[in-house]
Amino acid sequence: MVDIAILGYGTVGSGVVEVINTNKFSIDKRAGSPIRIKHVLDLRRFPGDPIEEILTDNIEDILNDDEVKVIVEVMGGVEPAYTFVKRALLKGKSVVTSNKELVAKHGAELLEIARQRDINFLFEASVGGGIPIIRPLNQSLTADEIYEITGILNGTTNYILSKMADEGGNFEEVLKEAQDKGYAERDPRADVEGHDACRKIAILSSLAFGMHVDYEDIYTEGIAKITRKDIAYAEKIGYTIKLLATSKKVEHCIFARVSPVMISKKHPLATVNGVFNAIFIKGNVIGDVMFYGKGAGKLPTASAVVADIVDAIKHLNCNIVSHWSTEKVNLMDLKDVHSRYFIRIEYDDFESAKKEIERIFETKEIIQLDNSEKELSFITKNEAEGTLSEKVNLLKEKEGIKEIISIIRIEK
């Protein structure tokens, strides 16, 4: 019998209890020992709920219980989660968490404490919900040098963009609908502004590259500016718009970015729709691999948490190695990163606009929608982003150009 405690009885916490009860027989068998949930920490009361008897609002009851070997932190937010988790690890208890803010901010330090004490700090559920990605990165892709990770890491924004593409709604309308259905929060900023995806790509990059990628250093751009027309243009040229979180090794440097990107419909990520997430990885020997599944939701997330609990129990006094050092990566300046852009403009005069585009961007290919008056778009060559924004600034001033409507990165 192994005793565990759960910190937080919200959506994920109650999901963990549900999963452990639902698949008790096979989970206990895989853990090699029956799992008993001994404490649940929450400030709220849950009258009539079976966990009522084991509910406490005092963390000391849990930290001082020597029988508790694994602590499951599913409260979310940095504090008090960080304090609780650190104290638990220092007491020699393994910790499993689904908390991406905590892992992105303090992952390197908490892993180091676990390593020193031969216990584990596991966080499969912090990225990609139920999708197995942290464990494959640590244990399956060990023969490879990974040089790119690109993911659709946020279900809310992917739902919104998929819905806009399929049914042609506006961002605001579709966001409202997503909120009504419970797919988006009342305060949707963390999702639609890309901050959630940013923390997740910081975690994946840190593990893949073995150094600490600070999420605060990552350029992050959300989807609120994407319009139906942008999507129609993408459609016309065989592309789709996704919020991609990406990090790449370019020679000996690393860059990371969260932004809407037009990707070819032939790219495996292009068909990841609705609330699904996917993580696409390139390794120097394995080539391309992709992991796909539900990126959020009570049971998928709880499935990943419980898989970590099983692993923690199988390795009670044995640290499962991961390679995320506290040494911080200096990310490349985005100005030096090469990219292609889709640029959409409003013109006063078609011929002058076309001539200026040809002169500045060296392209003759103009894309227009049938129903777009006084509007055109084009795709730039692959150039450093710094150079490109200088060129865009130059174009703005030119005769015939009224306004730059949108600029979206584009990738095959």
Next chain:
Amino acid sequence: MVDIAILGYGTVGSGVVEVINTNKFSIDKRAGSPIRIKHVLDLRRFPGDPIEEILTDNIEDILNDDEVKVIVEVMGGVEPAYTFVKRALLKGKSVVTSNKELVAKHGAELLEIARQRDINFLFEASVGGGIPIIRPLNQSLTADEIYEITGILNGTTNYILSKMADEGGNFEEVLKEAQDKGYAERDPRADVEGHDACRKIAILSSLAFGMHVDYEDIYTEGIAKITRKDIAYAEKIGYTIKLLATSKKVEHCIFARVSPVMISKKHPLATVNGVFNAIFIKGNVIGDVMFYGKGAGKLPTASAVVADIVDAIKHLNCNIVSHWSTEKVNLMDLKDVHSRYFIRIEYDDFESAKKEIERIFETKEIIQLDNSEKELSFITKNEAEGTLSEKVNLLKEKEGIKEIISIIRIEK
């Protein structure tokens, strides 16, 4: 320093040497100890190759070398691989293999020997080439009861079907081209008749369901009968044809099957094209997850083999649990499995044919291609396969029907 030996210096064997040399620094770090390749077994000579000095044609040199802790079997075929691997395990050496025939036939027994001796028998590369799937099944999906695995597990047939769909060639033409490009063997039967996929789904099912699924019990149908016209019909109704290997739990029974299937273009497997493979899994709490990547090829396969070598070295005296018992599953009779069919017929008389189809299959929906003379098709309801084949036999005899041209299973 940990010594290993490689049995077989063919495509995969030389790939393993290349991967270990290419990524030496990071691989040694992850293994926690430098890896030395001490012997390579092959009957051939390789004059001038750096491995020449460590080449042997005598397995006893390897089995009797107590310094060798991990043996890598990449010879292929059941014998002598089985004898060598079993002897190695009995001597207390962990074994890593990419050999699907060996694993499908003797996996349960070899795992049992490894378990008794606290060593490991690992075979990530035997299914899906580089795609991490065996380790995620064993270690990541531990909170779930898996009730379906469906995969595109053979790159050759997927290349042929993708090419037929994209460019409209005949099966024979495209097969010939695949052979010229090296994507298909000179003797392509193991691939095109589905036997390769059959062994792989037997391995995955055995791990997922924890009992031995004998590949010889699995109904297996290849792709040689699929024509351009079948693909054109699929296209017309928004489907694509793939060779799917599948196994499902239906109540307390399991069925398994390898056959061409029409799947909706919205299914994540529908966009897996060319030589790529993917494995789609349904669990009772995680929902749908999919793993995608290159299913074959020297370096992707070697990447999976080397990841297993790293894991074997990290667990030299500690068995990594897997749940594949020697107890054999009795698979369901396919006659009792429910499915929908796409049926294509040649008729003498349209109206009579239509009337008979409506009477026997209770459907009024007839699908025709513009350029198909005297041909029609329709989709049946979901029924037991036994009932459906009786109905097909009944239809054959009816007036107005000339010939049943093709019957293909269909799934959303």
